[in-house]
Amino acid sequence: MAGDNPTSQEYIQHHLTNLTYGQHPDGSWGFAHSAEEVGQMGFWAIHVDTMFWSIGLGIVFLALFISGARRATTGVPGGLQNFCEMTVEFVEDNITQVFGNRPNAIIGPLSLTILVWVFLMNCMDLIPVDVIPQLALLAGVEHFKVVPTTDPNATLGMSIGVFFLVLYYNFKIKGPIKFTAGLFTHPIPHWSMYWFNFILEVVDMIAKPLSHGLRLFGNLYAGEMIFILIALLPFYAQWVLSLPWALFHVIIVSLQAFVFMILTIVYLTQAHGTEEH
Amino acid sequence: MNINLTMLGQMITFVAFVIICMKYIWPHLTQAMRERQQTISEGLEKAVAAEKQLEQANEAADLELDAAKKQSAELINQARDRANQIIEEAKGQAREEAERIIAGAQGEIEQEINRAREELRGRVGALAIQGAEKILESSVDRNAHEGMLTNLAAQL
Numbered sequence: 001m002a003g004d005n006p007t008s009q010e011y012i013q014h015h016l017t018n019l020t021y022g023q024h025p026d027g028s029w030g031f032a033h034s035a036e037e038v039g040q041m042g043f044w045a046i047h048v049d050t051m052f053w054s055i056g057l058g059i060v061f062l063a064l065f066i067s068g069a070r071r072a073t074t075g076v077p078g079g080l081q082n083f084c085e086m087t088v089e090f091v092e093d094n095i096t097q098v099f100g101n102r103p104n105a106i107i108g109p110l111s112l113t114i115l116v117w118v119f120l121m122n123c124m125d126l127i128p129v130d131v132i133p134q135l136a137l138l139a140g141v142e143h144f145k146v147v148p149t150t151d152p153n154a155t156l157g158m159s160i161g162v163f164f165l166v167l168y169y170n171f172k173i174k175g176p177i178k179f180t181a182g183l184f185t186h187p188i189p190h191w192s193m194y195w196f197n198f199i200l201e202v203v204d205m206i207a208k209p210l211s212h213g214l215r216l217f218g219n220l221y222a223g224e225m226i227f228i229l230i231a232l233l234p235f236y237a238q239w240v241l242s243l244p245w246a247l248f249h250v251i252i253v254s255l256q257a258f259v260f261m262i263l264t265i266v267y268l269t270q271a272h273g274t275e276e277h
Numbered sequence: 278m279n280i281n282l283t284m285l286g287q288m289i290t291f292v293a294f295v296i297i298c299m300k301y302i303w304p305h306l307t308q309a310m311r312e313r314q315q316t317i318s319e320g321l322e323k324a325v326a327a328e329k330q331l332e333q334a335n336e337a338a339d340l341e342l343d344a345a346k347k348q349s350a351e352l353i354n355q356a357r358d359r360a361n362q363i364i365e366e367a368k369g370q371a372r373e374e375a376e377r378i379i380a381g382a383q384g385e386i387e388q389e390i391n392r393a394r395e396e397l398r399g400r401v402g403a404l405a406i407q408g409a410e411k412i413l414e415s416s417v418d419r420n421a422h423e424g425m426l427t428n429l430a431a432q433l
Binding site: 039054068117148154157 | 303
């Protein structure tokens with residue numbers, strides 16, 4: 001908690017501020033000490049907490065699965081291998097259902113990475129909101145947001161990455177000419193409506209990564225917001241609300257990771273299909 | 278809620294993780310899964326084949342057993358027949374032998390009787406002649422009475 005006796009608003013504001021490193025208006029580089037300072041830093045700043053947790057959890061994911069893959073035998077699998085294979089099989093099933101059996105080297109690992117990584121990042125939401133920020137405060141760090149997926153930078157970063165891949169496949173499968181032509185001739189194939197089609201298609205194209213990233217961000221942000229609001233209650237009453245909300249949030253945590261993965265697969269499928277809308 | 282460099286950083290991190298996953302995780306796990314799947318399906322196929330083989334072997338064994346039973350029954354019958362035949366043969370032989378022996382004995386007896394009869398005849402003839410000589414007190418010409426003597430002997 002910032003200050004000795006923060007008001008509710010200060011408390012919430014504090015919890016929603018990232019640990020940001022960037023250039024101050026006066027030209028010096030350093031950590032921002034308030035939300036206003038963060039705002040003044042503009043684009044050339046980085047949320048250290050988001051990066052720390054997302055990279056850390058990504059390494060957890062990679063370490064877990066690499067050690068599972070290293071020990072992968074074709075015989076009777078051990079516990080870790082079983083877990084890894086179950087996850088892989090789940091991802092593969094979903095890909096087969098949506099994407100079909102077309103050979104593609106990227107979609108599988110991409111979906112697996114998204115599912116597990118986003119799930120782990122979402123899981124950070126279940127840690128009581130004050131624990132890690134308080135520990136960070138003891139270590140002298142003023143702001144420390146724990147859940148990377150409550151930072152739109154993180155979710156949009158991923159969704160835009162997926163978007164680039166979608167563009168790449170659009171170009172690769174349809175070819176630049178057909179792809180460009182498709183922007184004008186869809187959905188109304190008449191020359192007088194080409195300008196209208198183009199506006200529609202561009203809006204549609206931009207809306208996809210935006211909604212993809214903001215959906216995940218919105219769900220987790222709202223979830224954390226409610227945890228923060230619950231944390232404003234007296235400590236002995238908090239569990240009455242935080243326990244049911246945490247239990248319910250377990251569904252959101254896994255569901256949003258799943259939705260993010262499925263949408264990725266759907267977008268990639270659309271990029272591959274020449275006939276689909 | 279500021280869009281800043283974090284987005285770029287996150288994107289780069291994301292790409293790096295996907296590439297690592299693509300290189301070190303996904304192929305290993307999927308390959309292990311495929312291979313195990315294949316091993317299991319092969320094993321199942323083999324089990325089915327083995328079951329079929331077992332069934333065939335059982336059938337063959339049953340057939341063999343039936344044949345053996347039939348053969349042994351046949352052999353037993355044959356042996357029984359043969360035994361009966363031997364017994365019959367033996368009986369026949371014994372009967373024949375017995376008859377032969379009886380016939381031989383009867384022949385001998387008859388011969389003995391004949392011989393005894395001849396001897397008796399001779400002797401009776403001689404005795405008759407002696408008797409007659411004594412009665413007549415003269416010698417009877419044997420040659421003159423040969424015919425009468427033989428006739429007498431034959432009548433005995």
